[in-house]
Amino acid sequence: MSAESALVTYARQRDTSNKSRVAILAGAKLVIAKVGNYQSNIADIAVSAQVAKATIYNQFADKAEMMESLVESEVIRLTELALAASSRQEGLALLSNAISQDLALRKLVESDPSDIARLVTITNHPTWVLVHQGIAKVFGADSAACGVILRWLIGQIASPITEEESVAQARRLAASLFN
Template sequence: MSRGNATTSRPRGGLADKRRAILAGALTVFARDGYTRASIDSIAATAGVSTRTIYNHFADKTELFQTVIQESAGRAAAFQVAIIDRHLHKITDLESDLVEFGRALTRPVTSEHAEHFALVRQINAEAGHIPQAVIDVWQETGPLRVRRELAGHLRQWADRGLLHVDDPDRAAVHLLLLISASNPSLPGAVPDDREIDEMVRSGVRAFLHGYLPR
Protein backbone atom coordinates (compact mmCIF):
# COMPACT_ATOMS: atom_id res chain seq x y z
CA MET A 1 0.00 0.00 0.00
CA SER A 2 2.78 2.41 0.92
CA ARG A 3 4.56 1.64 -2.35
CA GLY A 4 1.38 2.39 -4.27
CA ASN A 5 0.94 5.72 -2.52
CA ALA A 6 4.50 6.73 -3.25
CA THR A 7 4.14 5.73 -6.87
CA THR A 8 1.00 7.80 -7.36
CA SER A 9 2.36 10.83 -5.49
CA ARG A 10 5.44 11.24 -7.66
CA PRO A 11 3.61 11.98 -10.92
CA ARG A 12 1.46 14.57 -9.20
CA GLY A 13 4.51 16.42 -7.99
CA GLY A 14 6.06 16.04 -11.41
CA LEU A 15 2.98 17.45 -13.10
CA ALA A 16 2.97 20.45 -10.76
CA ASP A 17 6.66 21.07 -11.46
CA LYS A 18 6.07 20.84 -15.21
CA ARG A 19 3.14 23.26 -14.97
CA ARG A 20 5.25 25.77 -13.04
CA ALA A 21 8.04 25.45 -15.61
CA ILE A 22 5.58 25.99 -18.45
CA LEU A 23 4.10 29.10 -16.84
CA ALA A 24 7.53 30.55 -16.05
CA GLY A 25 8.74 29.92 -19.59
CA ALA A 26 5.53 31.27 -21.09
CA LEU A 27 5.78 34.47 -19.03
CA THR A 28 9.31 35.03 -20.32
CA VAL A 29 8.32 34.45 -23.94
CA PHE A 30 5.06 36.42 -23.84
CA ALA A 31 6.81 39.35 -22.11
CA ARG A 32 9.50 39.33 -24.78
CA ASP A 33 7.52 38.52 -27.95
CA GLY A 34 3.93 39.46 -27.12
CA TYR A 35 0.86 37.31 -27.57
CA THR A 36 0.63 37.12 -31.36
CA ARG A 37 4.33 36.49 -32.07
CA ALA A 38 4.94 33.99 -29.27
CA SER A 39 4.93 30.35 -30.37
CA ILE A 40 4.29 27.18 -28.43
CA ASP A 41 7.61 25.84 -29.76
CA SER A 42 9.47 28.81 -28.30
CA ILE A 43 7.66 28.47 -24.97
CA ALA A 44 8.46 24.75 -24.85
CA ALA A 45 12.14 25.41 -25.51
CA THR A 46 12.30 28.13 -22.84
CA ALA A 47 10.44 25.97 -20.30
CA GLY A 48 12.54 22.90 -21.07
CA VAL A 49 9.53 20.74 -21.93
CA SER A 50 8.00 19.29 -25.07
CA THR A 51 5.15 20.92 -26.94
CA ARG A 52 3.10 17.82 -26.15
CA THR A 53 3.62 18.47 -22.44
CA ILE A 54 2.26 21.98 -22.87
CA TYR A 55 -0.84 20.69 -24.63
CA ASN A 56 -1.31 18.16 -21.83
CA HIS A 57 -1.76 21.11 -19.47
CA PHE A 58 -3.35 23.77 -21.68
CA ALA A 59 -5.78 23.48 -24.57
CA ASP A 60 -4.12 26.16 -26.68
CA LYS A 61 -1.99 29.31 -26.60
CA THR A 62 -4.94 31.47 -25.56
CA GLU A 63 -5.64 29.40 -22.44
CA LEU A 64 -1.95 29.41 -21.57
CA PHE A 65 -1.72 33.18 -22.05
CA GLN A 66 -4.80 33.79 -19.91
CA THR A 67 -3.38 31.65 -17.11
CA VAL A 68 -0.02 33.40 -17.30
CA ILE A 69 -1.47 36.91 -17.17
CA GLN A 70 -3.94 35.99 -14.43
CA GLU A 71 -1.28 34.53 -12.14
CA SER A 72 1.27 37.23 -12.94
CA ALA A 73 -1.25 40.04 -12.48
CA GLY A 74 -2.36 38.51 -9.19
CA ARG A 75 1.18 38.59 -7.82
CA ALA A 76 1.79 42.15 -9.01
CA ALA A 77 -1.54 43.35 -7.61
CA ALA A 78 -0.81 41.77 -4.23
CA PHE A 79 2.52 43.62 -4.19
CA GLN A 80 0.85 46.95 -5.00
CA VAL A 81 -2.03 46.43 -2.56
CA ALA A 82 0.54 45.81 0.18
CA ILE A 83 2.14 49.18 -0.66
CA ILE A 84 -1.27 50.87 -0.48
CA ASP A 85 -2.08 49.33 2.88
CA ARG A 86 1.37 50.03 4.30
CA HIS A 87 1.41 53.71 3.37
CA LEU A 88 -2.24 54.73 3.52
CA HIS A 89 -3.78 52.80 6.40
CA LYS A 90 -3.07 55.71 8.74
CA ILE A 91 -2.84 59.31 7.55
CA THR A 92 -1.02 61.94 9.61
CA ASP A 93 -0.24 64.50 6.90
CA LEU A 94 -2.23 64.02 3.71
CA GLU A 95 0.25 65.50 1.24
CA SER A 96 3.42 64.00 2.66
CA ASP A 97 1.80 60.59 3.16
CA LEU A 98 0.55 60.58 -0.43
CA VAL A 99 4.02 61.56 -1.67
CA GLU A 100 5.61 58.69 0.24
CA PHE A 101 2.99 56.33 -1.15
CA GLY A 102 3.60 57.60 -4.68
CA ARG A 103 7.35 57.14 -4.34
CA ALA A 104 6.90 53.56 -3.20
CA LEU A 105 4.40 52.73 -5.93
CA THR A 106 6.37 54.26 -8.79
CA ARG A 107 9.90 53.26 -7.83
CA PRO A 108 11.73 51.23 -10.49
CA VAL A 109 10.21 47.79 -10.92
CA THR A 110 12.02 45.02 -9.06
CA SER A 111 13.30 42.04 -11.02
CA GLU A 112 10.55 39.97 -9.39
CA HIS A 113 7.88 41.88 -11.34
CA ALA A 114 9.86 43.14 -14.34
CA GLU A 115 8.55 40.43 -16.66
CA HIS A 116 4.97 41.11 -15.62
CA PHE A 117 5.14 44.79 -16.51
CA ALA A 118 6.94 43.95 -19.75
CA LEU A 119 3.99 41.66 -20.46
CA VAL A 120 1.56 44.48 -19.67
CA ARG A 121 3.34 46.69 -22.19
CA GLN A 122 2.96 43.94 -24.79
CA ILE A 123 -0.77 43.66 -24.01
CA ASN A 124 -1.26 47.40 -24.39
CA ALA A 125 0.58 47.34 -27.71
CA GLU A 126 -1.50 44.55 -29.23
CA ALA A 127 -4.77 44.67 -27.30
CA GLY A 128 -6.80 44.45 -30.49
CA HIS A 129 -5.32 41.03 -31.24
CA ILE A 130 -5.93 39.53 -27.80
CA PRO A 131 -9.30 37.91 -26.93
CA GLN A 132 -11.44 40.29 -24.88
CA ALA A 133 -12.06 37.60 -22.25
CA VAL A 134 -8.32 37.50 -21.57
CA ILE A 135 -8.16 41.30 -21.27
CA ASP A 136 -11.09 41.19 -18.83
CA VAL A 137 -9.39 38.56 -16.66
CA TRP A 138 -6.19 40.60 -16.55
CA GLN A 139 -8.05 43.81 -15.66
CA GLU A 140 -10.11 42.17 -12.93
CA THR A 141 -7.18 40.34 -11.38
CA GLY A 142 -4.70 43.21 -11.54
CA PRO A 143 -5.45 46.87 -12.26
CA LEU A 144 -9.08 46.88 -11.08
CA ARG A 145 -8.17 45.17 -7.83
CA VAL A 146 -5.51 47.80 -7.13
CA ARG A 147 -7.87 50.62 -8.08
CA ARG A 148 -10.62 49.32 -5.78
CA GLU A 149 -8.19 49.07 -2.88
CA LEU A 150 -7.04 52.66 -3.37
CA ALA A 151 -10.62 53.87 -3.86
CA GLY A 152 -11.53 52.36 -0.50
CA HIS A 153 -8.95 54.53 1.26
CA LEU A 154 -10.08 57.64 -0.61
CA ARG A 155 -13.67 56.91 0.40
CA GLN A 156 -12.63 56.69 4.04
CA TRP A 157 -10.78 59.99 3.84
CA ALA A 158 -13.82 61.62 2.25
CA ASP A 159 -15.97 60.29 5.11
CA ARG A 160 -13.55 61.95 7.55
CA GLY A 161 -13.74 65.24 5.66
CA LEU A 162 -10.15 65.12 4.44
CA LEU A 163 -11.17 65.03 0.77
CA HIS A 164 -14.18 65.95 -1.33
CA VAL A 165 -14.80 62.86 -3.46
CA ASP A 166 -17.96 62.19 -5.45
CA ASP A 167 -16.64 59.07 -7.18
CA PRO A 168 -13.85 57.23 -5.31
CA ASP A 169 -13.08 54.94 -8.27
CA ARG A 170 -12.57 57.89 -10.60
CA ALA A 171 -10.51 59.69 -7.96
CA ALA A 172 -8.30 56.60 -7.65
CA VAL A 173 -7.71 56.64 -11.41
CA HIS A 174 -6.79 60.33 -11.26
CA LEU A 175 -4.32 59.79 -8.44
CA LEU A 176 -2.67 56.81 -10.13
CA LEU A 177 -2.28 58.72 -13.39
CA LEU A 178 -1.00 61.88 -11.74
CA ILE A 179 1.74 60.15 -9.74
CA SER A 180 2.90 58.04 -12.68
CA ALA A 181 6.59 58.54 -13.28
CA SER A 182 6.36 57.64 -16.96
CA ASN A 183 6.73 60.25 -19.68
CA PRO A 184 4.47 59.49 -22.67
CA SER A 185 6.67 61.60 -24.92
CA LEU A 186 9.66 59.36 -24.11
CA PRO A 187 8.36 55.77 -24.28
CA GLY A 188 10.70 53.28 -22.70
CA ALA A 189 12.70 55.93 -20.82
CA VAL A 190 13.52 55.02 -17.22
CA PRO A 191 13.23 58.05 -14.90
CA ASP A 192 15.86 58.60 -12.23
CA ASP A 193 15.09 59.21 -8.55
CA ARG A 194 14.95 62.98 -8.96
CA GLU A 195 12.48 62.76 -11.83
CA ILE A 196 10.31 60.30 -9.91
CA ASP A 197 10.28 62.57 -6.87
CA GLU A 198 9.33 65.63 -8.93
CA MET A 199 6.59 63.76 -10.81
CA VAL A 200 5.10 62.34 -7.63
CA ARG A 201 5.18 65.65 -5.74
CA SER A 202 3.60 67.61 -8.57
CA GLY A 203 1.06 64.87 -9.16
CA VAL A 204 0.00 64.79 -5.51
CA ARG A 205 -0.38 68.56 -5.45
CA ALA A 206 -2.51 68.48 -8.60
CA PHE A 207 -4.65 65.73 -7.09
CA LEU A 208 -5.17 67.63 -3.84
CA HIS A 209 -5.97 70.82 -5.75
CA GLY A 210 -8.89 68.99 -7.30
CA TYR A 211 -10.01 66.95 -4.29
CA LEU A 212 -9.41 68.95 -1.13
CA PRO A 213 -12.68 70.08 0.47
CA ARG A 214 -13.97 73.27 -1.05
Protein backbone atom coordinates in the same frame (compact mmCIF):
# COMPACT_ATOMS: atom_id res chain seq x y z
CA MET B 1 -3.18 2.81 -1.21
CA SER B 2 -4.32 4.45 2.00
CA ALA B 3 -6.27 7.71 2.04
CA GLU B 4 -3.25 9.41 3.59
CA SER B 5 -0.93 8.12 0.83
CA ALA B 6 -3.39 9.25 -1.81
CA LEU B 7 -3.45 12.76 -0.32
CA VAL B 8 0.35 12.93 -0.25
CA THR B 9 0.51 11.75 -3.87
CA TYR B 10 -2.14 14.28 -4.90
CA ALA B 11 -0.30 17.10 -3.08
CA ARG B 12 2.98 16.21 -4.81
CA GLN B 13 1.30 16.09 -8.22
CA ARG B 14 -0.40 19.44 -7.57
CA ASP B 15 2.91 20.96 -6.43
CA THR B 16 4.63 19.69 -9.58
CA SER B 17 1.72 20.94 -11.68
CA ASN B 18 1.94 24.41 -10.10
CA LYS B 19 5.72 24.48 -10.62
CA SER B 20 5.22 23.49 -14.25
CA ARG B 21 2.55 26.15 -14.71
CA VAL B 22 4.81 28.85 -13.21
CA ALA B 23 7.70 27.71 -15.42
CA ILE B 24 5.50 27.73 -18.52
CA LEU B 25 4.21 31.23 -17.86
CA ALA B 26 7.73 32.51 -17.16
CA GLY B 27 8.94 30.83 -20.35
CA ALA B 28 6.08 32.34 -22.33
CA LYS B 29 6.92 35.80 -21.02
CA LEU B 30 10.59 35.38 -22.01
CA VAL B 31 9.65 34.26 -25.53
CA ILE B 32 7.16 37.11 -25.93
CA ALA B 33 9.83 39.58 -24.81
CA LYS B 34 12.02 38.32 -27.66
CA VAL B 35 9.57 37.83 -30.53
CA GLY B 36 6.11 39.07 -29.53
CA ASN B 37 2.91 37.09 -29.14
CA TYR B 38 2.17 36.21 -32.76
CA GLN B 39 5.68 35.00 -33.47
CA SER B 40 5.81 32.95 -30.27
CA ASN B 41 4.98 29.27 -30.45
CA ILE B 42 4.45 26.39 -28.06
CA ALA B 43 7.72 24.69 -29.05
CA ASP B 44 9.82 27.76 -28.19
CA ILE B 45 7.88 28.33 -24.99
CA ALA B 46 8.47 24.70 -23.97
CA VAL B 47 12.22 25.10 -24.54
CA SER B 48 12.28 28.36 -22.60
CA ALA B 49 10.25 26.83 -19.74
CA GLN B 50 12.33 23.63 -19.82
CA VAL B 51 9.24 21.46 -20.09
CA ALA B 52 7.82 19.15 -22.74
CA LYS B 53 5.20 20.49 -25.14
CA ALA B 54 2.85 17.88 -23.69
CA THR B 55 3.27 19.49 -20.27
CA ILE B 56 2.03 22.77 -21.70
CA TYR B 57 -1.00 21.07 -23.23
CA ASN B 58 -1.66 19.32 -19.90
CA GLN B 59 -1.85 22.77 -18.27
CA PHE B 60 -3.59 24.76 -21.03
CA ALA B 61 -6.07 23.90 -23.77
CA ASP B 62 -4.27 26.14 -26.25
CA LYS B 63 -1.94 29.10 -26.62
CA ALA B 64 -4.80 31.59 -26.14
CA GLU B 65 -5.65 30.09 -22.74
CA MET B 66 -1.98 30.17 -21.79
CA MET B 67 -1.72 33.85 -22.73
CA GLU B 68 -4.87 34.65 -20.75
CA SER B 69 -3.33 32.90 -17.75
CA LEU B 70 -0.10 34.83 -18.25
CA VAL B 71 -1.93 38.17 -18.14
CA GLU B 72 -3.87 37.04 -15.06
CA SER B 73 -0.69 35.89 -13.30
CA GLU B 74 0.96 39.23 -14.08
CA VAL B 75 -1.97 41.11 -12.55
CA ILE B 76 -1.65 38.99 -9.41
CA ARG B 77 2.13 39.46 -9.32
CA LEU B 78 1.82 43.23 -9.63
CA THR B 79 -0.89 43.35 -6.96
CA GLU B 80 1.36 41.40 -4.58
CA LEU B 81 4.28 43.69 -5.42
CA ALA B 82 2.24 46.78 -4.53
CA LEU B 83 0.80 45.16 -1.40
CA ALA B 84 4.35 44.53 -0.14
CA ALA B 85 5.20 48.24 -0.42
CA SER B 86 5.63 50.25 2.76
CA SER B 87 3.31 53.04 1.54
CA ARG B 88 0.79 53.80 -1.17
CA GLN B 89 3.32 56.10 -2.81
CA GLU B 90 5.91 53.33 -2.91
CA GLY B 91 3.26 50.96 -4.28
CA LEU B 92 2.50 53.40 -7.09
CA ALA B 93 6.19 53.76 -7.90
CA LEU B 94 6.76 50.00 -7.88
CA LEU B 95 3.81 49.37 -10.19
CA SER B 96 4.82 52.18 -12.51
CA ASN B 97 8.38 50.95 -12.77
CA ALA B 98 7.36 47.31 -13.23
CA ILE B 99 5.02 48.22 -16.08
CA SER B 100 7.37 50.70 -17.72
CA GLN B 101 10.34 48.32 -17.63
CA ASP B 102 8.50 45.13 -18.64
CA LEU B 103 10.30 43.76 -21.70
CA ALA B 104 7.33 41.64 -22.83
CA LEU B 105 5.07 44.70 -22.84
CA ARG B 106 7.72 46.67 -24.73
CA LYS B 107 7.87 43.96 -27.40
CA LEU B 108 4.07 43.71 -27.64
CA VAL B 109 3.78 47.47 -28.16
CA GLU B 110 6.27 47.16 -30.99
CA SER B 111 5.13 43.91 -32.61
CA ASP B 112 1.48 43.44 -31.69
CA PRO B 113 -0.19 46.87 -31.33
CA SER B 114 -3.70 45.47 -31.86
CA ASP B 115 -3.16 43.09 -28.91
CA ILE B 116 -2.03 46.01 -26.76
CA ALA B 117 -5.10 48.00 -27.80
CA ARG B 118 -7.34 45.10 -26.71
CA LEU B 119 -5.31 44.61 -23.53
CA VAL B 120 -5.69 48.22 -22.39
CA THR B 121 -9.37 48.54 -23.28
CA ILE B 122 -11.19 48.42 -19.96
CA THR B 123 -14.10 45.97 -20.10
CA ASN B 124 -16.11 43.68 -17.83
CA HIS B 125 -13.76 40.81 -18.70
CA PRO B 126 -12.75 38.77 -15.62
CA THR B 127 -9.14 39.93 -15.95
CA TRP B 128 -10.22 43.57 -15.72
CA VAL B 129 -12.35 42.71 -12.72
CA LEU B 130 -9.19 41.25 -11.16
CA VAL B 131 -7.26 44.43 -12.03
CA HIS B 132 -9.91 46.62 -10.38
CA GLN B 133 -10.00 44.40 -7.31
CA GLY B 134 -6.21 44.50 -7.04
CA ILE B 135 -6.06 48.29 -7.27
CA ALA B 136 -8.86 48.65 -4.73
CA LYS B 137 -7.12 46.20 -2.40
CA VAL B 138 -3.84 48.10 -2.58
CA PHE B 139 -5.03 51.69 -2.70
CA GLY B 140 -8.52 51.64 -1.19
CA ALA B 141 -11.96 51.28 -2.66
CA ASP B 142 -12.43 54.92 -3.77
CA SER B 143 -13.47 54.34 -7.38
CA ALA B 144 -12.34 57.78 -8.55
CA ALA B 145 -8.83 57.23 -7.16
CA CYS B 146 -8.74 53.69 -8.59
CA GLY B 147 -9.74 55.03 -12.00
CA VAL B 148 -7.01 57.67 -11.97
CA ILE B 149 -4.39 55.11 -10.90
CA LEU B 150 -5.53 52.60 -13.49
CA ARG B 151 -5.41 55.11 -16.34
CA TRP B 152 -2.00 56.42 -15.21
CA LEU B 153 -0.60 52.88 -15.24
CA ILE B 154 -2.23 51.98 -18.58
CA GLY B 155 -0.59 55.04 -20.13
CA GLN B 156 2.79 53.63 -19.23
CA ILE B 157 2.24 50.54 -21.32
CA ALA B 158 2.44 52.57 -24.54
CA SER B 159 4.62 55.38 -23.13
CA PRO B 160 6.99 53.92 -20.54
CA ILE B 161 8.77 56.22 -18.11
CA THR B 162 12.05 55.95 -16.27
CA GLU B 163 12.41 54.77 -12.69
CA GLU B 164 13.09 58.36 -11.61
CA GLU B 165 9.95 59.55 -13.39
CA SER B 166 7.98 56.72 -11.77
CA VAL B 167 9.08 57.86 -8.32
CA ALA B 168 8.40 61.54 -9.01
CA GLN B 169 4.99 60.93 -10.59
CA ALA B 170 4.03 58.48 -7.84
CA ARG B 171 4.89 61.11 -5.23
CA ARG B 172 2.70 63.72 -6.95
CA LEU B 173 -0.14 61.27 -7.55
CA ALA B 174 -0.08 59.99 -3.96
CA ALA B 175 -0.09 63.56 -2.64
CA SER B 176 -3.15 64.45 -4.70
CA LEU B 177 -5.08 61.22 -4.08
CA PHE B 178 -4.25 60.23 -0.53
CA ASN B 179 -3.57 63.45 1.41
